[in-house]
Amino acid sequence: MYRQVGAIQDPGPLVALTDRKIYNSSSPPRPMALLEIKGVSKLFEAKGKAVEALRDINLSVGENEFVCLVGPSGCGKTTLLRIIAGLDRPTDGEVLLDGKLIEGPGPLRGMVFQEYSLFPWRTVLDNVAFGLELRGVSKEERLARARSYLKAVGLEAFEASYPHELSGGMKQRVAIVRALVNDPKALLMDEPFGALDAQTRNVMQSELLRIWQEKKKTVVFVTHSMDEAIYLGDRVVIMSARPGMISDIIDIDVARPRNRTSPEVNRYRERILQDLRALRN
């Protein structure tokens, strides 16, 4: 929109000058931090021994940003996500959402689990409407809203089905819209596509990006697949294990929609692979 070259050739009115000043800075300004993780540590007590799961994690995630956490198993990425969700408490440090301290789970942070988490005793529609039901939204309205979300992921024909009648990919799609129907500020995803086959996984990733762009959400996505992380994330956070620490944060500067096999994607792949290899040694 504000091309540097054009601005130099034509100084333009005062307004344009101020605009140029802002947009000429070397990198685009980070969006305002929505989620702030400050000095988070976590100790677990296991058989009398203390295990350090996380050590001094500092990370801030901007509004509408898509951040992926990758790392070897046991690096505490799931623990970190659970702390953000409010399901676990940090031993030290704090997590702020919109400047407010997170003290417990709540509908402002939607979460999608790796295991299939739909309530098997509720139909697809009632699963999606669950969050609204708790907030006391009238039956008519909550069903209408749940239906519109189901439609967005192409599952409107399955609203009366029970979860056991759905395929794995469909279940996770419903789980995502179940979290989104609450209109959360952040969507936390814990290897949501880990149990799906490669083909379905690719489809789900594209669909997630589409939803993310449409609904404008901040996403924190845990995965052990760097391909997935590079395809999805604005930034990839690489964690090391025992204790879990952030070892690198990489900006993925590739235009969307991304090509999974383009040379630039491969360069990021190479870099992250090197990082992970270095971690193992």
Next chain:
Amino acid sequence: MAIDKTLILPSFIQVMEGLQDHWQDILYVDLPVSLLHFIIGMIGGLVVAMPVGMSMGWSRMANRVFDPIVELIRPIPPLAWIPFAIIWFGLNPQAAGFIVFVGAVFPILINTYVGFRNVPRVYVESAMVLGCTRSRDLIRYVAFPSALPTIAAGIRIAMGIAWMCIVAAEMFGASTRSGLGYRLWDCYSLHMMDMVLLYMIVLGLLGLFIDRTFRYVVQEKMLKWQAGLTQ
């Protein structure tokens, strides 16, 4: 010769004749009395067992308090309670109902406890991140529906035991002088084995009917979400 044989196993004709002569007594007197015992005992069992089992499965503290009491009383056979039942309630339906209650309460309680104990963590946590954080809501929306199949199985077992307890309690005379079990024993003392067999058949049919009704209501209506292997 003939008398001996019918004493050992009465013929089909004899039983049918017995039915013809006594169906009104069975239908209007003994059946309602036995069903009354059944209902008193089952309702009492549900009212006591469900809350206790739920709290034991949900809170470690409640489990610690109730578990020793439950495990102390549970091994006492329901029929051992008959003397006290008669002393406490007198010879009326409440006494037999109490025996049924003692038989029914533990299977429901233990299955409710197990069902609550085994609520998958991921359902509870999913509900919490969707805004369901109060214990009361978690029990209502997550734990109870999740435990319902186990609870229903406990109720079915309890109904079978209840039925046994009814017959035994009535045989011991722990109620008014009627009921299918009382009548069965009465006929035995008169050596009317065709009537004994008839009451046995009625007991069997009634048990079958109650179980089928229960299964229809619970399995087909309330638990239709379950993925069964058989249809």
